[in-house]
Amino acid sequence: MYREILDALIEQHGPQRWWPAEDPFEIMVGAVLVQRTAWRNAALAIRALKEAGVLRPDRLDDLRREALAALIRPAGFFRLKARRLQSMARFVVAAGGLRALSAQPTAGLRAALLTIRGVGPETADAILGYAFERPVFVVDAYARRLSARLAHPAPGPSDADLKAGCERELVSARDLNELHALIVRHGQVYCRAMAACDGCALRPRCGYHPERVPAERQLS
């Protein structure tokens, strides 16, 4: 099921090789900055952090919160995210760095990440998958929409079931990361650009925003 979706999406869009970042901590920062935000805007904030030379746990922790907020302004929710980034930076410092963290088993590391203010299930999984290369599937808005559409007209699986299903079938971090990246890519291409699924690799059982698909093209 998910393997076939992965293959179809690779065929259509090619390998994605996410996450675009130079190092694991940049991925962690990006995962917070992109929350409910277009990646373009998160990228502007990351660039500002790099230019200021503060894209490191210790430097981020030392910055004054107003100064950090000003730097990440383009990402939106900047005061909120400044606080979240500092709680994350402090967490990393307190844990003894990324090397120490990466020694933990996945389940424990996930639980630890979830104790950070502003890191929920999705952000934790993005960090686990892309920064720590653990075999987890990131259930985000795009994955949820696709899953709901595939199950239509039945109600889609819960987030937990979707995540578990993907992780059972696609065992490797590489495949799970690639599936998530491709679902996002696919969603960005077809979500608004097309009213329905013309040219879609998953035709006829795909579509985003089912409520926007004309009734005569809805799945029965």
Place this chain on the structure above:
DNA sequence: CACCAGGGTGGTT
């Protein structure tokens, strides 16, 4: 002008 983007939190019903 309205609507949306790779969520999470705290409070209310």
Place this chain on the structure above:
DNA sequence: AACCACCATGGT
């Protein structure tokens, strides 16, 4: 457990 308001910028 299921809602809700809130957080805020930049693009279409």
